[in-house]
Amino acid sequence: MPQLVKGGKYVFGWIKIRAGGELKIPEEALNEYDLKGELKVFILxxxxxxxxFGITSYKKLTDSKLNLILTNNLDLANYNTKKGEMISYRGKKYCWEKxxxxxxKLSDDLLKTYGLQIGDVVLSVRGSGLSLGVLTKGPIFEEAQKHSEISMFT
Known part of the structure; x- marks a missing residue:
């Protein structure tokens, strides 16, 4: 896993958004964030x-300081909202996906919320211990564009 600059973020790789809004999560990221198998995840x-956005599990989210997102949004916490349906909480949008x-697979609602479309490329990075980071812009994204050794997942 490349580190872009000394002391900077580690990246898992680029991910191209495939038809149907599919993202192929790098194996290393699946292992590190315990996202293997078939499971429901929260999008932060x-x-x-x-x-x-960030991708995290129910366990990681409930064990964190951000657990208020779920305790104050029981429909989201209990997966009673539609998969991929964005809900607002304190001015930010959240949802669950599988x-x-x-x-x-990203819902149309999620793609629209983050200004993404089929064929776009996002950067998967080691975020906090809470969630896998999926970046769409900014200095880390721009620095990564200078590194040809970063893998592309399609």
């Missing part, structure tokens, strides 16, 4: 600087 908003065999 990324930072203003880097855009994109990962199957390393593939995360």
């Amino acid at each position: 908003p990324g930072s203003k600087k880097s855009g994109g 990962i199957q065999n390393g593939i995360l």
Whole structure:
């Protein structure tokens, strides 16, 4: 896993959004964030600087300081909202999606919320211990564009 600059973020690789909104999550990221198999995951908003979103499990989210997202949104916590339906909480949008065999299928609502479309390329990075980062812009994204050794997952 390349580190872009000394002391900087580690990246898993570029991911091209495939037909149907599919993202092929790098195997190393699936292992590190315990996202293997078939499971429901939560999509959290990324930072203003880097855009994109984070992908995390129920366990990681409930064990974190951000557990209020679920305790204050029981329909989301209990998967009673439609898969991929964005809900607003404190001015930010959240949803749940499914990962199957390393593939995360993004809903049209999620793609629209983050200004993404089929064929776009996003950057998967080691985020906090809480979530896998999926970046769409910003200084880390721009630095990664200078590194030809970063793998592309399609």
